Amino acid sequence: MYTSSIQKNILAELNHELAQTRKTIERVPFERADYKPHPKSMSLWQLATHVVNLLAFKTLFVTHDSRDFLDPNAPKPGPTPTSLDELLARFDEYSATLRQALSESDDEKLTHNFKLHRGEHVVFDYPKGTAIRIMGLNHSIHHRGQLTVYLRMLDIPVPGLYGPSADEK
Template identity: 35%
Template sequence: MEIIPMLLKEMDAEAVTTRKMLSIVPTDKFDWKPHPKSMSIRELAGHIAELPGWVTMALTTNGLDFAANPYQLPEVHNTEDILAEFEKSFASGRAHLEKATEADLLPDWTLRNGDTIYDVSSKAEVIRTAFCQMVHHRAQLGVFLRLLNIPIPGSYGPSADEMHLYDFESAFSQ
């Protein structure tokens, strides 16, 4: 079984849910955070938007050294900027993955900060981690939005805000 078609299918599916979530981020709440140690909504949504670009980074580099390349969030000023950043990073990541070969997924990729190594994984594992990070941070964003009383869309089924749209009793009684 080939890995790239499975990764592309997962990437496409997660993009649908991510677009729904990012599209409801309110610009007037960009600087809000639920706790002093939390990212702001702007930072969190910006990070989610850039994560598909980690597929490109995994396939075109041998690693990331924060000491040589300090992390910078994408600059976003409104919801449209977030969506544009997501579409840009998604298109890049997907295009690089489509062009990749199975052999391109095998080499190691290293995440470090100077001499401190955080992780060494195959490029395939780094791609899967990027997808997991997108889901993880998207869930965080869902909590942030819920705390602001903003109805959230479902990810893998209806959210609590959408339950009234479905008749589960009749669906399971047949």
């Protein structure tokens, strides 16, 4: 159902994308963690971990007003997971935290700006709702798409994300 609430629309989109992302991550073969389709590419495990860690970053957009990449005291994700079970547990934990933060927010709070910067260099300064959409959802969807290419190249069936995939027909 359509709603004019920014918060409810973002939460609905987030819930849909989280379900699709989890389906993709479930298929990542840990035994192929070092796989890279190109020397400049992230490894399969780096990419899968990045997709999961972006969830914590999205939570920052909701709960804070800025993030300085040069701040040594800024929150950072935990150590790299050493199994698919650990990665999925982190995904579930970060997803729940993000959902809760968004549920506790409201439209007015989502219009406040979030500034991402590296010292004096401003990467972006957007309303929180926009930051969540652009650097949160869109960024994650981009990397999830890369992850599906890795799966295809490893001959692992790709899940359908917006309808059936070629592997599900």
